[in-house]
Amino acid sequence: MKINLKVNGKDHTSDVEPMMSLAAYLREVLLLTGTHVGCDTSSCGACTIKMDGKAVKSCTILAVQADGCDITTIEGLSQNGEMHPLQASFKENHGLQCGFCTPGMIMTAENLLSENPNPTEEEIRHGLEGNFCRCTGYHNIVKSIQHAAESN
Amino acid sequence: MSNYIGQSIKRREDDRFITGKGKYTDDIVLPKMTHLAFVRSPYAHAKINSIDTKAALSHPGVVAVYTGEDCGNFGVPCGWQVNFKNGDTMKEPPHPLLAVGKAKHVGENVVAVIAETLQAARDAAELVEVDYEELPAVTNPNAAVQPGAPQVHDDIPNNVVFDFALGNPKEEVDAAIDGASHVTKLNFKNQRLAPNAIEPRSYIADYDVTVDKYTLYTSTQNPHLIRLLMCAFVLGLPEHKVRVISHDVGGGFGSKIYHYSEEALVTWASKQIGRPIKWTSDRSEAFLTDAHGRDYVTTAEMGFDNNGKIVAFRVHSEANLGAYLSTFSTACPTYLHATLAQGCYTTPLINIDVTATFTNTNPVDAYRGAGRPEMTYMIEHLMDTAALEMQIDPVELRKTNFIPAFDGVSQPGYQTQVALQYDSGNYHATLDRALEMVGYDQFRKDQEESRKNGKLLGIGFSTYIEACGIAPSAVVGSLGARAGLYESAHVRVQPTGSVSVFTGSHSHGQGHETSYAQFVADTLGIPMENVDIIHGDTNEVAFGMGTYGSRSLAVGGSAIMKSLDKILEKGAKIAAHKLEAAVEDLEYAEGKWTVKGTDKSIAFGDVSLTAYVPHDYPEGLEPGLDFSSFYDPTNFTYPFGTHIAIVEIDKDTGKVTLKRFIACDDVGNVINPMIVEGQIHGGVAQGVGQALLEGVDYDENGQMITGSFMDYAMPRADDFPFFETDRKVTPCPHNPLGVKGAGEAGAIGSTPAVANAVMDAISHLGGVKDIQMPITSERVWEAMNS
Numbered sequence: 001m002k003i004n005l006k007v008n009g010k011d012h013t014s015d016v017e018p019m020m021s022l023a024a025y026l027r028e029v030l031l032l033t034g035t036h037v038g039c040d041t042s043s044c045g046a047c048t049i050k051m052d053g054k055a056v057k058s059c060t061i062l063a064v065q066a067d068g069c070d071i072t073t074i075e076g077l078s079q080n081g082e083m084h085p086l087q088a089s090f091k092e093n094h095g096l097q098c099g100f101c102t103p104g105m106i107m108t109a110e111n112l113l114s115e116n117p118n119p120t121e122e123e124i125r126h127g128l129e130g131n132f133c134r135c136t137g138y139h140n141i142v143k144s145i146q147h148a149a150e151s152n
Numbered sequence: 153m154s155n156y157i158g159q160s161i162k163r164r165e166d167d168r169f170i171t172g173k174g175k176y177t178d179d180i181v182l183p184k185m186t187h188l189a190f191v192r193s194p195y196a197h198a199k200i201n202s203i204d205t206k207a208a209l210s211h212p213g214v215v216a217v218y219t220g221e222d223c224g225n226f227g228v229p230c231g232w233q234v235n236f237k238n239g240d241t242m243k244e245p246p247h248p249l250l251a252v253g254k255a256k257h258v259g260e261n262v263v264a265v266i267a268e269t270l271q272a273a274r275d276a277a278e279l280v281e282v283d284y285e286e287l288p289a290v291t292n293p294n295a296a297v298q299p300g301a302p303q304v305h306d307d308i309p310n311n312v313v314f315d316f317a318l319g320n321p322k323e324e325v326d327a328a329i330d331g332a333s334h335v336t337k338l339n340f341k342n343q344r345l346a347p348n349a350i351e352p353r354s355y356i357a358d359y360d361v362t363v364d365k366y367t368l369y370t371s372t373q374n375p376h377l378i379r380l381l382m383c384a385f386v387l388g389l390p391e392h393k394v395r396v397i398s399h400d401v402g403g404g405f406g407s408k409i410y411h412y413s414e415e416a417l418v419t420w421a422s423k424q425i426g427r428p429i430k431w432t433s434d435r436s437e438a439f440l441t442d443a444h445g446r447d448y449v450t451t452a453e454m455g456f457d458n459n460g461k462i463v464a465f466r467v468h469s470e471a472n473l474g475a476y477l478s479t480f481s482t483a484c485p486t487y488l489h490a491t492l493a494q495g496c497y498t499t500p501l502i503n504i505d506v507t508a509t510f511t512n513t514n515p516v517d518a519y520r521g522a523g524r525p526e527m528t529y530m531i532e533h534l535m536d537t538a539a540l541e542m543q544i545d546p547v548e549l550r551k552t553n554f555i556p557a558f559d560g561v562s563q564p565g566y567q568t569q570v571a572l573q574y575d576s577g578n579y580h581a582t583l584d585r586a587l588e589m590v591g592y593d594q595f596r597k598d599q600e601e602s603r604k605n606g607k608l609l610g611i612g613f614s615t616y617i618e619a620c621g622i623a624p625s626a627v628v629g630s631l632g633a634r635a636g637l638y639e640s641a642h643v644r645v646q647p648t649g650s651v652s653v654f655t656g657s658h659s660h661g662q663g664h665e666t667s668y669a670q671f672v673a674d675t676l677g678i679p680m681e682n683v684d685i686i687h688g689d690t691n692e693v694a695f696g697m698g699t700y701g702s703r704s705l706a707v708g709g710s711a712i713m714k715s716l717d718k719i720l721e722k723g724a725k726i727a728a729h730k731l732e733a734a735v736e737d738l739e740y741a742e743g744k745w746t747v748k749g750t751d752k753s754i755a756f757g758d759v760s761l762t763a764y765v766p767h768d769y770p771e772g773l774e775p776g777l778d779f780s781s782f783y784d785p786t787n788f789t790y791p792f793g794t795h796i797a798i799v800e801i802d803k804d805t806g807k808v809t810l811k812r813f814i815a816c817d818d819v820g821n822v823i824n825p826m827i828v829e830g831q832i833h834g835g836v837a838q839g840v841g842q843a844l845l846e847g848v849d850y851d852e853n854g855q856m857i858t859g860s861f862m863d864y865a866m867p868r869a870d871d872f873p874f875f876e877t878d879r880k881v882t883p884c885p886h887n888p889l890g891v892k893g894a895g896e897a898g899a900i901g902s903t904p905a906v907a908n909a910v911m912d913a914i915s916h917l918g919g920v921k922d923i924q925m926p927i928t929s930e931r932v933w934e935a936m937n938s
Contacts, residue, residue: 019271033179034172036402038350039435043861046350074172087170091162094826097834098661099169100351100402106170121874128869132861134350134403135661137837137898138869140830 003067007032008076016063023047025063026073034074034103038132045131048104048111049073055111057130074103077110086110086148095144097135105131109145118149156670156680160826163666165659168400175399177354177371178432185356186215188418188431189273191263191280192440193255196289196512196854197302200253200262200282207279208265213272216425217280218264218417220252226420228413229385230477233632234314234486234508242314243510245305247476249386249417255284256304256475257512258854259440261413266421266429289512289854293472294449296509304475304510313473313482313508318490319570325503328464332455336538342526343925344447344472344848345841346864347519351402352433353442355415357422366394368419373404373658374698377635379690381411381479387420394419398688401660405838406518407442408660409700410479414441439859444848445519447472448485452530460544460552464501465493467530471508474515481517482508487631488619488701489523494568495531496579496617496792497553502569512854518700520838520899524618532614532904537922540915546613546908547587554579554615560885565787572619574790575892578818581880583615586794586816589876595798603916608801609811610913613794614905620893621706621789621884638784639703640695641711643672643719645777647764649757650682656696657708658687662831662895664704667824671709671889675716677743678756694780702893705823706789706884713888714781722777723759729770730754730762789884789892793817795836795901797909806933808844808910812873815901818880820892825879828894833875835898841867842899843906847926865926 004013007030014029026032026049037059038046047059050072077084086106089095096102105128112119112127119127124145125138133141168174205217227246234242251262263280267273288302295301296311304311319325329335356369366389372378375396383389401408418429433441450469457463471485490504521528539546555566560576567573590611599609622628625636642654653672657664665685673680686692699708720740727745728735731752738745746753762769763777798812815832822828845865849858858864883890903925910927914920914936923935 017271027179028181031181032172033176034174036176036351037178038352038402039861041435041860041862044350044435074170078171083170090170091166094160094163094830096166096169097663097830098349098351098403099165099174099400100176100349102169103172122870125868125870125872132348132350132866132868134348134405134838134866135834136830137833137835137867137875138872139833139837139875142869142874 001064003064005066005069005071007071008073018062018064020063021059022061022063022066023058026058032073032075036100036103038100045108046101046104048107048131050107050111055108074107077106085151089148090144093140093144093147095136095140101131101133105133105141112145113149117152121146155674157674157823159670159824161666161670161824163663165663165665176351176402177356177369177399180356180369182356182358182428185428185430186266186268186425187270187273188264188266188429189270189277190261191265191277191282193251193258193260193262195255195284195286196258197287198255198284199287200251200255201285202283203263204281205263208276211272211276211279213268214265214276215268216266216421218250218421220248220250223249223420226386226416228411228416229381230482231479231634232483233634234316234482236314237317242482243308243312244477245308247413249413257514258856259437259514264417264421266425291511291513291850291854293447293470293509293511296511297470297507304512308510311510313477313510315507316486317503317505319493319502319504322503325464325466325501328501329453329455329466332463333458334456334542335453336534336541337453338534338537338922339451340922340924342446342448342450342529344516345445345519345846346439346848347405347407347442347445348866349403349405349407352435352438353408353412354432355418356428356430357418358428359422359426361426364393366419366422368394368396368415370396370398370415371401371408372398373401373408373660373700374696375658375688375690376656376696377698378411378415382416382419386416396690398658404660405520406445406522406700409698410443410517435861436859439864440856441514443478443515443517445516446526447516448526450530452534454534454538456538456542460542460549462497462499462553465499466503468505471506472511472513472516473508474513475510476515478515478517481515484518484523489527491570491572492524492527492617492619493570496555496615498555499569504570513850520835521896522701524896525839525900525903528614528616528900529904532616533907536612536908536911540911547583547592550583550613550615551580559882572788575787576882576885577617577790577792578880578882579615579792582792582794582816582818585878585880586796586814589814589816589878590796590812606803608803608913610799610801610909610911612797612905612908612912614901614908615794616901617790617792618896618900619788620702620791620896621785622701622703623788624786625784635697636784637697638782639697639708639711640780640782641708641715642694642780643712643715645719645760647761649678649760651676652684652686653712654686654693655708655712656693656698657704658699662699662704663824663827667705667827668709668712670823672712672716675713676756677741702895705889705891706887706893707783707785709889709891710785710887711781711783714783715779718779718781719777723756725770725773726759726762727754786886789820791817791819791892791894791897793897793901795905797905799906799909799913801910801913801932806929806936808927808932810840810873810906812876814876815898816878816880817897818882819894819897820884821881821890822879829877831894832877832898835896836875836902837867837872839899839902840872840906843903843925843927845871845926
């Protein structure tokens with residue numbers, strides 16, 4: 001099936017299998033491998049991207065459902081070679097170890113802060129419920145998001 | 153310029169991860185690459201009568217279909233031989249790449265289907281017809297050894313892998329327990345856990361017929377070990393024909409140490425079809441087939457005298473190793489477990505008795521801590537339980553029994569009753585600091601007050617010790633290890649003075665690219681930017697034993713230090729020649745050799761250039777500045793610390809909330825405090841996860857009923873408060889950096905602290921029996937209302 005969509009500001013037209021997930025489309029067709037797949041049940045959040053301004057889990061959205069949509073992935077978060085404040089804050093606060101959950105975590109955090117620029121610790125922890133990290137105990141991820149919110 | 157050691161330098165590897173530029177195995181696409189899907193056993197135990205692959209073979213896009221009959225006698229090996237008490241060799245059944253004759257656990261590989269696309273492979277796998285005859289299954293290690301239990305392997309009676317004992321003579325320990333004035337006894341299951349690295353396992357094999365060489369890209373913690381096991385013990389390939397690459401790896405926690413059957417299968421099959429093959433696990437496969445952790449059924453008893461002094465410690469466990477022996481599985485309930493039974497205490501008599509069993513479950517192996525969390529849970533949960541029973545403060549009980557401080561330099565190491573000699577320790581120091589952090593006296597007052605208001609607050613302690621930095625090769629060899637556990641390092645000084653370090657350690661989240669560069673730059677007195685750390689490729693790194701057992705810095709770092717010593721020794725000869733001085737008259741500091749007492753000096757970069765442009769050069773000295781080393785440790789390292797948990801329990805629902813978690817750890821010297829703290833945080837989260845949330849369960853037929861993230865309770869961000877951490881420093885006396893290792897401490901220390909806190913919160917209600925992990929709301933409610 002033919003789809004037209006915008007990914008990280010660039011227009012794409014592709015012919016995709018109806019069963020192809022959006023995550024697979026981003027990774028295998030557009031070679032945007034920053035979006036990771038960690039589960040098959042929409043549970044781990046490693047595949048989180050933004051679709052029309054909302055954070056979504058791209059492993060359980062079909063590529064054809066993204067027809068006409070505006071997508072942002074981790075690769076599209078930096079602007080003009082400058083790291084997004086959240087990216088910088090994750091590095092500054094050691095908010096990652098193995099890095100596998102990180103793109104999804106940052107995309108979720110970006111969505112969280114766009115809806116609630118000054119979240120409490122509790123709101124941040126609640127907002128991250130759909131994203132698993134096995135390395136950090138979330139401690140420095142929460143700190144990273146707090147720090148990014150404060151410096152905004 | 154220098155003084156990087158001890159600084160929380162931000163990680164250089166982060167730039168690629170936070171921008172989505174990491175290079176994990178599944179990100180790699182090779183020309184002409186095919187995809188593999190497995191048909192896996194839906195039964196825990198079943199005879200395979202026949203397999204019909206015709207329909208799958210004729211499915212569009214299918215390249216090849218293989219069954220166990222096609223793979224010859226290839227099987228993956230176990231890396232550690234533990235003998236029976238009577239000296240007989242352990243039972244080690246073949247572990248085929250694809251099931252032959254019988255399937256022995258749900259999820260076992262039965263058929264491999266290779267196709268042009270993953271979808272075609274998966275669709276064709278659906279068309280394979282396997283005629284199974286279901287057999288009775290056994291999943292509990294205690295049930296497995298009972299007469300009449302289903303036999304996992306037809307020729308292994310009672311499913312016993314081996315029996316094992318360590319410590320003092322059993323009759324002496326029995327007598328001491330019988331004569332003790334108080335005995336605390338616990339029966340419990342240390343439940344099975346799924347490691348759940350967020351990156352699923354992924355392998356790509358690429359056989360190149362033009363040079364008769366293989367390349368295997370794999371998500372492993374130890375590429376050289378995989379190459380060694382696969383070449384020498386599985387496929388019979390010469391190692392120089394096989395390159396193993398493991399770029400970025402998304403977490404391991406032990407589960408990516410082992411050589412898995414899928415890894416060997418894709419490598420073998422790539423030659424059969426003459427094309428690259430990719431297999432990436434999905435999460436369901438990860439739950440079913442990534443080696444699990446823990447799974448012991450235990451009876452543990454601790455005897456005390458009138459003064460609260462421990463007189464003896466006795467344990468019997470059945471350890472579940474699953475259907476086959478994974479790489480390090482046999483070491484976990486034995487030499488990585490029983491050897492920790494001394495804890496931090498002066499216990500004079502110890503006997504640990506373990507029977508390892510086969511069951512119709514997925515193999516079990518090392519998971520963050522590997523045998524040590526299980527032992528620590530026993531000891532520390534017994535201590536708090538005994539304190540409650542004897543009405544002694546748990547802090548006082550520990551102080552009564554602590555081994556006095558010893559530095560391992562002016563005072564000797566501490567000889568335990570269970571083979572090991574501790575290197576250095578100061579157990580009072582971390583406990584005192586943790587008590588200060590938690591405000592213990594005030595807490596007890598608050599607890600009293602809160603009880604009056606109907607709130608259930610509890611505090612739990614854990615003063616743990618662990619054995620890390622594995623391990624002296626001769627020692628582990630005498631205990632059955634089939635490999636040495638040294639590490640290798642190659643330091644190449646480039647002509648212009650920049651430095652490439654090739655290490656056999658592997659980083660999958662630990663931050664070696666940063667912390668290793670810190671101590672290399674400090675030792676050479678050069679900027680960190682001039683140091684590059686290379687790992688994870690057998691063609692680049694000469695050899696390596698990899699990263700697990702909190703061994704990277706203690707063993708891998710020490711190997712690098714050995715090479716740096718050689719660099720500086722040779723550099724001094726070149727410097728002496730250029731400065732027209734004797735080597736003995738030189739000193740090295742801040743990146744230059746100086747003639748003592750003068751201002752005559754030569755910089756590191758000038759010496760390295762001279763080494764590669766040796767026009768004016770010491771006679772008889774080889775050009776170049778490039779050294780390899782192997783470091784074999786003389787002992788394990790023994791980090792320790794105190795963890796304290798405070799929980800609040802909802803009286804109506806039994807819900808446990810972790811209110812505070814305090815950790816004061818002593819991991820010896822620290823290169824990058826930020827990274828060490830991060831390791832503690834992550835370990836604590838996994839340990840708390842075991843205490844409160846996680847557990848793999850099989851039903852009576854051997855079906856896994858916790859096989860997805862919807863069913864297996866992974867810790868989430870809102871399960872935790874911020875952790876409160878601090879450190880004490882007792883350097884390791886036997887390695888050049890004085891480091892002990894920090895990767896597993898959090899997971900080893902934290903679990904009993906949480907379990908103890910729960911019991912402290914509710915035991916005053918009366919009649920409350922010990923609660924099994926995971927300590928769910930349901931179990932707490934039942935305990936309070938039974």
